[in-house]
Amino acid sequence: MIKLTGLYKKFNKQEVLRSLDLTINTGETMVIIGRSGCGKSVTLKHIIGLLKPDQGIVEVDDVNIATLPPLELQGLQKKFGFLFQGAALFDSMTVADNISFGLRTQHLLSAEKQIRERVAECLRLVGLEGIENSMPADLSGGMRKRVGLARAIAAQPQYILYDEPTTGVDPIMSDAVNDLIVNMKEKLGVTSIVVTHDMVSAYTVADRIAMMYHGVIQQVGTPDEIKQAPDPIVQQFITGSAKGPITLEDRG
Ligand SMILES: Nc1ncnc2c1ncn2[C@@H]1O[C@H](COP(=O)(O)OP(=O)(O)OP(=O)(O)O)[C@@H](O)[C@H]1O
Ligand SMILES: [Mg+2]
Numbered sequence: 001m002i003k004l005t006g007l008y009k010k011f012n013k014q015e016v017l018r019s020l021d022l023t024i025n026t027g028e029t030m031v032i033i034g035r036s037g038c039g040k041s042v043t044l045k046h047i048i049g050l051l052k053p054d055q056g057i058v059e060v061d062d063v064n065i066a067t068l069p070p071l072e073l074q075g076l077q078k079k080f081g082f083l084f085q086g087a088a089l090f091d092s093m094t095v096a097d098n099i100s101f102g103l104r105t106q107h108l109l110s111a112e113k114q115i116r117e118r119v120a121e122c123l124r125l126v127g128l129e130g131i132e133n134s135m136p137a138d139l140s141g142g143m144r145k146r147v148g149l150a151r152a153i154a155a156q157p158q159y160i161l162y163d164e165p166t167t168g169v170d171p172i173m174s175d176a177v178n179d180l181i182v183n184m185k186e187k188l189g190v191t192s193i194v195v196t197h198d199m200v201s202a203y204t205v206a207d208r209i210a211m212m213y214h215g216v217i218q219q220v221g222t223p224d225e226i227k228q229a230p231d232p233i234v235q236q237f238i239t240g241s242a243k244g245p246i247t248l249e250d251r252g
Contacts (some may be wrong), residue, residue: 007056018215034212037251087148
């Protein structure tokens with residue numbers, strides 16, 4: 001279980017998280033939505049300890065990660081797969097080396113044959129069989145995204161954080177990415193957090209959806225509860241209307 005309590009984070013004078021509370025239950029897929037710049041990626045980075053809150057607590061499996069010494073934090077980070085927004089591949093490494101990076105550095109697999117098999121399997125799952133030796137610079141944006149996805153799942157983590165997994169991916173491949181997220185949950189029991197602007201994807205993969213607004217969670221509920229939420233802020237966001245309480249300047 002992942003539990004965020006009273007998370008507060010300021011960058012210079014800008015308050016990004018203002019006492020954010022959210023619990024993600026084991027085995028659940030939680031989708032986080034909200035306007036660009038509202039702090040979704042910042043929230044994910046707090047969960048794996050890449051950012052530290054000014055106030056508040058991040059608990060992973062009942063451990064407050066702020067109290068962990070660096071080595072133990074690294075140990076805990078091994079439970080996570082992270083698809084960074086924009087994929088963030090190592091450009092000087094082949095696709096295979098990108099995907100196997102965590103397997104090697106965390107000493108999860110040592111036999112080359114096993115590593116090769118795992119890389120091939122992950123590439124197959126994201127629909128990119130046989131591109132092991134390509135360099136990231138030679139791939140399209142959607143392919144890079146899927147290589148990032150393959151890397152996120154390679155170590156068979158208990159938790160996967162996906163930051164915009166379908167952005168820049170064509171609709172057919174988006175559908176395959178949604179299936180992959182659902183399969184990771186159903187077949188492997190993975191707990192996932194998905195940040196997305198893609199409401200089709202949100203409704204497809206989510207057990208629950210949390211909408212962020214002004215540094216807090218405005219509403220959390222099942223896809224049906226969110227669709228029917230009377231809150232005008234939620235309705236305006238999910239219907240993508242320019243008219244309503246959310247203004248154009250307002251980054252929520
Ligand atoms: N390391 C940082 N230093 C300073 N400001 C930061 C840092 N990381 C994020 N911010 C700021 O915090 C705010 C929230 O950023 P964040 O990346 O979480 O937005 P987001 O909700 O993921 O947006 P998008 O949907 O566009 O990806 C932004 O104003 C951003 O500029
Ligand atoms: Mg983001």
